[in-house]
Amino acid sequence: xxxxxxxxxxxxxxxxxxxxxxxxxxxxxEGTPKLTQLLKTDLQGQGQTVQETxxxxxxxxxxxxxxxxxxxxxxxxxxxxxxxxxxxxxxxRMTTLKAGECYAIPADTPHxxxxxxxxxxxxxxxxxSRSGKDKPFVVAVKKAT
Numbered sequence: 001x002x003x004x005x006x007x008x009x010x011x012x013x014x015x016x017x018x019x020x021x022x023x024x025x026x027x028x029x030e031g032t033p034k035l036t037q038l039l040k041t042d043l044q045g046q047g048q049t050v051q052e053t054x055x056x057x058x059x060x061x062x063x064x065x066x067x068x069x070x071x072x073x074x075x076x077x078x079x080x081x082x083x084x085x086x087x088x089x090x091x092x093r094m095t096t097l098k099a100g101e102c103y104a105i106p107a108d109t110p111h112x113x114x115x116x117x118x119x120x121x122x123x124x125x126x127x128x129s130r131s132g133k134d135k136p137f138v139v140a141v142k143k144a145t
Contacts, residue, residue: 033066034059035126054128054137058113060085061121065114068141073131076105078113083122085113097124107131110141 036057054074060066060083078087078097085097090110097103097113105111115122128137 031061031064033061033064038125050129050131051133052130054130056126056128057081058124058126059121060113060115060123062115062117062119066112068110068112068143069138070108070110070141071128071130071138072135073107074128074135074137075107076111077127077129078103078105079125079127081123081125083115083117083120085122085124086116087111087113 036059038055038057040052040054058078065086078085079102080097080099082099084099087095087097087103087105088111089095089105095103113124130137
């Protein structure tokens with residue numbers, strides 16, 4: 001219950017910061033997803049099972065997607081803010097994530113997200129709960145078979 005309350009609090013902070021992040025953001029090259037880190041902090045009172053939570057704002061222009069990748073030791077939560085994202089996770093069926101919907105991706109699991117719209121961008125709040133800050137944050141992987 002305490003962990004869920006903490007995650008919901010972080011999502012709320014991220015949503016509030018979404019408007020503020022529009023003021024001071026760098027431009028991503030056209031045709032690439034843009035990730036703006038909103039929060040990176042050590043967790044307390046979790047017995048060091050989770051060492052760190054990282055909150056990012058993902059912005060995907062039309063017809064753009066992230067390549068297959070995974071996060072070693074890090075669970076990922078996606079919360080769609082605008083548009084529609086297609087999420088593929090190895091071993092699971094493809095999911096359509098609409099604004100207001102949330103999706104959890106297990107640690108160490110290859111996945112991708114993409115915006116298939118040809119006319120509208122998509123935005124999502126992305127929360128990673130990491131078990132080891134010494135591990136790489138993201139690792140590219142070949143397409144799951």
